[in-house]
Amino acid sequence: MPHSENPRLMDVCEAFLFLTRLPGPSLAVPRGARASWAWPLAGAGVGFLSGGVASVAFGGGLSAGAAAALALATQALLTGGLHEDGLADSADGFGGGRTPERRLEIMKDSRIGSHGALALILSLLIRWSALAALLVEGSAWGALVAAGALSRWPMAWMLHRLPPAREGGLSRLIGRPGAGPLALGAAVALMLALLGTGASALPATLAVALVALLWTPAVRRLVGGQTGDTCGAAQQLAEAAALLALAA
Numbered sequence: 001m002p003h004s005e006n007p008r009l010m011d012v013c014e015a016f017l018f019l020t021r022l023p024g025p026s027l028a029v030p031r032g033a034r035a036s037w038a039w040p041l042a043g044a045g046v047g048f049l050s051g052g053v054a055s056v057a058f059g060g061g062l063s064a065g066a067a068a069a070l071a072l073a074t075q076a077l078l079t080g081g082l083h084e085d086g087l088a089d090s091a092d093g094f095g096g097g098r099t100p101e102r103r104l105e106i107m108k109d110s111r112i113g114s115h116g117a118l119a120l121i122l123s124l125l126i127r128w129s130a131l132a133a134l135l136v137e138g139s140a141w142g143a144l145v146a147a148g149a150l151s152r153w154p155m156a157w158m159l160h161r162l163p164p165a166r167e168g169g170l171s172r173l174i175g176r177p178g179a180g181p182l183a184l185g186a187a188v189a190l191m192l193a194l195l196g197t198g199a200s201a202l203p204a205t206l207a208v209a210l211v212a213l214l215w216t217p218a219v220r221r222l223v224g225g226q227t228g229d230t231c232g233a234a235q236q237l238a239e240a241a242a243l244l245a246l247a248a
Contacts, residue, residue, distance in 0.1 A: 004034065005180045011035035015042040019152065021080045033177035036156040040149040040189035043235075044196075047148025050074040051141035058135045068131035071144065072124060083239075086232015087123060088116030093223070100223045104165060107229050123236050130243035142196035143246040146204055149192035151239035154212040155231040156185050161216050165225035200246055207241040 011031060015038035017024050022045075054071035058064060076084065089107045095115030097103030106113075112120075134140040156177050164172040177185075193201035215237060219230045 005178050007037055007181070007184060008035075011038040012041055015039050016045065019043070019082065020046060020078050022078065032173065033156070033159055033175035034181055036159065036174075036177040037181040037184040037188060039152040039156060040185055040192055043148035043150075043152035043189075044145045044192045045148070046075055046078045047144035047146070047196075048141075049078060050148075051144035054131065054135060054144070055141050058140075064132040064135040065128070067135055068128050068140075071131055071140070072128060083232040083235040084120055084123070086229040087236040088112050088120050089229040090233040091119035092116040093229070100165070103223050104227070107223075107227065123240055126240045127243055130240075130247040133247045134243070139197065139200075139246070143200075143243060145196035146193035146201055146246065147239045147242035149189045149196070150201075150205060150208045150242050151235045153185050153189045154208060154215070154234040154238045156182055157212045158216055158219065158226045158231050158234055162220055162226040163224075165223045165227050165230075171226055171228045171231060197246060203248075204242040204245040207245040208238040211238045211241045 008031070010027065011034070013024050014027055014030055014035045016022050017027065018030075018035075019039060019042040050071040053074045054067045057070050058067035062070075089109075092109070092113040092115045093103040093105075093107035096113060097106050131140055131144070134143045159171060159174065160177050160179075160182050166172065190201065190205060193205060197204065212234065215230075215234050219226060223230070
């Protein structure tokens with residue numbers, strides 16, 4: 001890959017600073033999309049911490065449902081609900097607008113509508129039920145690591161495949177990852193998923209790939225390009241798909 005795209009250790013720090021609320025050293029010159037290969041590491045970190053909370057809670061006597069709810073609450077605290085916000089905004093825009101311009105306008109509105117609320121409820125319900133089943137099976141911790149890592153890769157895929165839908169916005173500032181960071185990110189995500197779940201990572205990876213392949217052209221058709229919200233929605237959809245595949 002070009003020299004400027006070579007992975008750097010500080011890319012990991014940048015990934016955590018960008019995708020979570022965990023503290024870290026400030027970066028003089030963020031690398032944006034060139035650091036996207038490390039996004040699965042940040043996702044795995046969120047999955048590891050939330051999985052630890054769930055495992056301790058379940059082992060301490062809480063029901064699988066309560067422990068799964070605590071895991072999801074931990075994820076939301078660690079990320080600040082960044083991806084959930086993207087899912088809600090995307091659902092509101094896609095469900096309430098008839099033109100790309102109107103959809104983008106709705107997505108910029110900070111208020112949540114019925115489509116966004118329904119999307120959040122369904123996403124939480126799917127992930128919660130899958131996690132509860134995985135906790136009973138004793139495999140929730142590794143599953144959260146795998147799903148966290150795999151679900152961060154579709155965001156980089158969308159940035160690579162689609163132009164920005166707006167003149168401004170966070171996704172335009174991040175830039176477009178090249179083939180090198182994209183391929184390395186896929187390899188990192190798959191390695192972490194295999195470490196977390198073994199051979200079960202393969203159907204989960206296929207589920208995430210299917211989400212990316214279906215969501216990306218849908219976003220292109222509906223708004224003409226990617227936004228930060230549609231990337232966040234991709235993460236949520238991919239995580240739900242991965243957890244369902246692992247629970248199955």
